[in-house]
Every structure is written in C-alpha cells, then in structure tokens.
Amino acid sequence: MPEARSRIEAPDDLFEVRHLSKTFPGVRALDDVSLRLRRGTVHALVGENGAGKSTLMKIIAGIVAPDTGELLLEGEPLRCRSPREALARGIAMIHQELNLMPFMTVAENIWIRREPLNALRLVRHGELRRRTRTLLERLRMDIDPQAQLRTLPIATRQLVEIARALSHEPKVLIMDEPTSALAEREAEHLFEIIRALTAQGASVFYITHRMEELFAIADDISVLRDGRHIASGRATEFTRDTLIHMMVGRELSGSFPGAPPPRSEPALAARALRRAGEFHDISFDLHVGEILGVAGLIGSGRSALACTLFGLTPPDSGTILIAGRETRIDSPAAAMAHGLALVTEDRKESGCFCGLSVLENLEISVLSSDFVRFGFVRSRAARAACGLMLSELRVKTRGLEEQIENLSGGNQQKVLIGRCLLTRPKVLILDEPTRGVDVGAKAEIHQLIARLAGQGTAVLLISSEMPEILRLSHRVMVMHEGRLTGILDRSEASQVAVMDLAAR
Numbered sequence: 001m002p003e004a005r006s007r008i009e010a011p012d013d014l015f016e017v018r019h020l021s022k023t024f025p026g027v028r029a030l031d032d033v034s035l036r037l038r039r040g041t042v043h044a045l046v047g048e049n050g051a052g053k054s055t056l057m058k059i060i061a062g063i064v065a066p067d068t069g070e071l072l073l074e075g076e077p078l079r080c081r082s083p084r085e086a087l088a089r090g091i092a093m094i095h096q097e098l099n100l101m102p103f104m105t106v107a108e109n110i111w112i113r114r115e116p117l118n119a120l121r122l123v124r125h126g127e128l129r130r131r132t133r134t135l136l137e138r139l140r141m142d143i144d145p146q147a148q149l150r151t152l153p154i155a156t157r158q159l160v161e162i163a164r165a166l167s168h169e170p171k172v173l174i175m176d177e178p179t180s181a182l183a184e185r186e187a188e189h190l191f192e193i194i195r196a197l198t199a200q201g202a203s204v205f206y207i208t209h210r211m212e213e214l215f216a217i218a219d220d221i222s223v224l225r226d227g228r229h230i231a232s233g234r235a236t237e238f239t240r241d242t243l244i245h246m247m248v249g250r251e252l253s254g255s256f257p258g259a260p261p262p263r264s265e266p267a268l269a270a271r272a273l274r275r276a277g278e279f280h281d282i283s284f285d286l287h288v289g290e291i292l293g294v295a296g297l298i299g300s301g302r303s304a305l306a307c308t309l310f311g312l313t314p315p316d317s318g319t320i321l322i323a324g325r326e327t328r329i330d331s332p333a334a335a336m337a338h339g340l341a342l343v344t345e346d347r348k349e350s351g352c353f354c355g356l357s358v359l360e361n362l363e364i365s366v367l368s369s370d371f372v373r374f375g376f377v378r379s380r381a382a383r384a385a386c387g388l389m390l391s392e393l394r395v396k397t398r399g400l401e402e403q404i405e406n407l408s409g410g411n412q413q414k415v416l417i418g419r420c421l422l423t424r425p426k427v428l429i430l431d432e433p434t435r436g437v438d439v440g441a442k443a444e445i446h447q448l449i450a451r452l453a454g455q456g457t458a459v460l461l462i463s464s465e466m467p468e469i470l471r472l473s474h475r476v477m478v479m480h481e482g483r484l485t486g487i488l489d490r491s492e493a494s495q496v497a498v499m500d501l502a503a504r
Contacts, residue, residue: 016071017033017035031052033069035229041220042198042220043206054207061080063083087168091170092173092174094161095161096436110163171201172202183298194206211439221234221235221243270318275313277482282301293493301483303345306429357404361415389418414441476493
C-alpha cells in the first residue's frame with residue numbers, strides 16, 4: 001500500500017483539518033496534516049505513541065493552538081481559544097488521562113459550571129441529581145450520582161468522563177482511548193452508545209490502540225506517523241497488517257511465553273484472602289516463571305486484589321505466602337522487601353511523579369542497599385543503572401533529565417515497568433500494563449513479559465484486553481464481583497470460557 005493516499009472525498013463532510021502544523025521545543029508534533037470527518041461517522045485516528053494523534057485532537061478541542069493551518073466546522077472557519085469555546089461550538093473531548101475532580105460527586109463532575117441554580121444563585125442539588133440520574137439511565141450506566149469520584153474504580157471514572165462529554169450533546173465528539181480501562185462487555189456498551197450518537201448525525205474522532213475494536217467501530221481510518229499524515233480511507237480498505245506497517249514503518253515480531261518450568265513451591269500464594277466490600281475467599285498459587293492472567297469485568301475486584309497483595313490495603317482475613325512461608329505484607333515497603341513489585345493501573349494518578357524527571361522517577365525505586373553506602377546515595381551507580389534500563393526498554397526520551405510528563409503514554413509506561421525491574425523482583429504484579437499504549441510499544445512490553453517469565457520471574461497479569469490475557473497467560477484466573485469463579489489452563493482458556501466465568 002502506498003505511503004500516502006488521497007483524502008476521503010464526500011459531500012457530507014462535517015469537519016475538516018487543513019495543513020495543520022505544531023512544534024513544541026525540540027519536537028515537530030504535527031507536520032502539514034489534513035483530513036476530513038464525515039457527518040454521522042466514526043473516524044479512527046491511529047498511530048504509535050508520539051505520532052501526533054493527541055496533539056491534533058487537543059488543537060481541535062481548543063486546548064492547544066496550532067502554528068499553521070486551519071479548521072472548518074460545517075464549512076465555516078473554526079478558531080477555538082479554549083475548551084469552553086470548543087464546547088460552545090459543539091466539540092467535546094474525552095481525554096485518555098481523566099480530567100475529573102476526585103473530591104467531587106459524580107453529578108458535580110458531570111455538570112460542573114452548568115449546575116441548575118435557584119434565584120439566589122445556589123445549586124439546586126435535587127435537580128442536579130435528577131438530571132444526572134436521567135442522563136445515566138439513558139446511557140444505561142449504573143452509577144450513583146452522589147458517589148464521590150475518588151471512591152470509584154478507574155473503569156467507572158472512565159464512564160463518568162464519557163457521560164460528562166455526552167451531556168453536552170456534541171456535534172463532534174473526540175474520544176482518546178475511551179475503552180482503555182473498560183472490559184470487553186463495557187466496551188461493547190460504549191460502542192452501542194456511539195452507534196446511537198452517529199445515527200443522530202453526530203460524528204466521532206476515535207483514538208485507539210486496540211486493533212480488534214478498531215474494525216468493530218470505525219467507518220473511516222487515518223494513520224499518523226511521526227507527526228505526518230500517512231493515509232486515510234474507508235475502514236474496509238485496510239487490514240490489520242497494513243495498518244500496523246503504516247503505523248510503525250517496521251515489522252513487529254510476536255512473542256508467546258514458553259511453557260512454564262515444572263511446578264515447585266509457589267513464588268506467591270493466597271489462601272482465603274478477604275477484604276470487605278472488594279473481594280472474598282480468594283485462593284491461588286503463582287509459580288516461578290509463570291504468567292497468571294487475571295480477567296474479569298468492572299467491579300470484579302482484580303485491582304483491589306493487586307493492592308492488597310502489594311500491601312497498599314491490608315486484608316481483613318486470609319493469608320499471603322511467599323515461597324511457601326506465611327508472610328505479613330502490610331505496606332509496599334514490606335512487599336518490596338519480599339521481592340514483590342507492582343505497576344498500577346493508573347499511571348497518571350498512582351504511577352508517574354509528573355513533576356519529576358525520568359531519572360527521578362526511576363531512581364526512587366533503587367534507593368536501597370545496592371545504591372546507598374553509609375547513608376549516601378551512590379548517584380553515579382544509580383544513574384548508570386537507570387540509563388541502562390532505559391536502553392534495554394527502548395524508551396524514547398531526550399535524556400534522563402527530561403520531565404516524564406513530556407513522554408508519550410507508552411514511554412511513560414515503560415519507565416514505570418523499568419522502575420519495578422530495577423528492584424529485581426521475584427514476583428511482578430502488572431495491572432493493565434499496556435493501557436493506552438500503541439501497537440509497537442505493546443509488542444515490546446509483551447516480549448518483555450514473556451522474557452521475564454522465561455528468566456524465572458513470576459508474573460501476575462491483570463488486563464481488560466482478552467487477546468492480551470489469552471496470548472500471554474499460562475493460566476487464567478477469572479473473578480466476578482469479588483469472587484474467584486475459576487482458574488483455566490492455557491489449553492482450556494478461550495474468550496467464551498473466560499467470559500462465561502466472568503459473568504457468573
């Protein structure tokens with residue numbers, strides 16, 4: 001397929017991008033990008049992290065100003081100097097990194113700056129809750145309008161972000177990785193909402209790294225690479241392989257983990273583990289060199305279990321065993337002392353230290369006896385170890401001193417994994433390790449996970465992506481509403497078998 005193709009030509013274009021360019025210090029984020037969005041369609045935008053997708057969408061949403069180029073909405077020039085102006089023109093954006101207020105309620109987050117007021121300019125809370133219930137019922141989202149956002153799991157927060165955007169009834173809806181925290185059933189529910197929205201004449205820009213959902217929802221596809229427009233066309237004109245080739249410009253090699261070694265004493269085990277309101281009676285064994293996948297729908301308790309295993313939230317009852325010995329893990333420090341490491345599901349809130357450099361984000365994990373002598377950090381040794389880890393994980397950065405918030409999502413994720421690997425863990429807990437990560441970085445992370453298992457690391461892999469679970473896991477543990485409903489060997493695990501257990 002050629003490197004560039006003509007734009008989609010149609011008489012019903014709702015939105016057009018013409019010759020858009022944007023440069024940040026040292027980075028050409030967009031280079032003369034042009035594309036069109038047809039009325040009542042879903043236009044998927046694909047490319048590796050750093051390809052320019054999010055920058056383009058932020059320009060459309062009024063968050064970032066372009067250097068050159070223009071936007072047209074229904075044939076008229078569009079210049080939005082803020083997200084508020086974009087919303088007034090009918091353009092709403094659902095961000096990959098959630099922009100919600102954790103100490104406000106669901107209702108307050110959805111209607112912020114649009115609350116119903118009485119004659120004294122005070123919020124009519126009853127009416128606010130009624131509006132929220134009506135919206136959530138229409139969207140078939142079972143969420144309490146009065147719940148504080150910080151008490152909700154990340155997947156439910158993602159649904160709140162989606163509901164807030166839809167409450168504006170936009171003409172153009174931008175969705176940046178909207179299913180990154182959703183399990184398959186919730187993602188399909190979102191697709192139904194999108195289909196209903198486009199049937200009413202609205203249009204959607206859709207960014208995703210999940211190839212399987214791309215062809216399920218997209219009418220048109222545009223490919224970006226290194227800030228440049230590579231191709232546009234109807235979704236039916238592309239195949240998975242041609243898309244990947246255009247996105248990365250290189251061949252990707254797959255990697256499946258080999259057979260686990262003969263089972264010996266489990267590296268990590270749980271016996272009747274329970275935490276009120278989150279999970280109960282969880283028992284499993286995780287062996288040396290094994291990848292144990294953990295699958296389940298929203299509210300299944302997977303992430304809560306990971307937090308308990310790592311000492312973030314103590315269990316109410318039950319036991320944790322490390323190498324066959326009952327062990328008290330009541331803090332992350334205790335977990336790390338016993339050879340455990342955790343990559344959390346939300347890199348923005350509980351992973352990255354966004355105000356710090358790549359070096360500072362990495363070396364925080366190695367301030368241990370290996371790099372501290374007589375109470376002083378061996379800075380040169382720590383820096384060398386961090387630099388070597390960046391090289392091994394192929395992190396794209398201008399150097400150790402670069403702020404981590406300047407990196408793409410995939411490279412941030414690699415840094416977080418590298419932070420854990422610097423502790424030389426015996427047990428690695430990965431909670432959504434490829435969330436919001438492009439196809440190239442995802443393949444590299446999959447290869448890394450398989451390699452670590454081959455070297456004897458025990459891996460607990462939590463993922464909402466069924467292909468990822470089935471591809472990498474030696475066994476699959478399935479949870480539903482805090483209960484363990486089954487553990488399947490690789491030979492038994494299929495999408496149907498896992499979903500059957502996840503819905504029990």
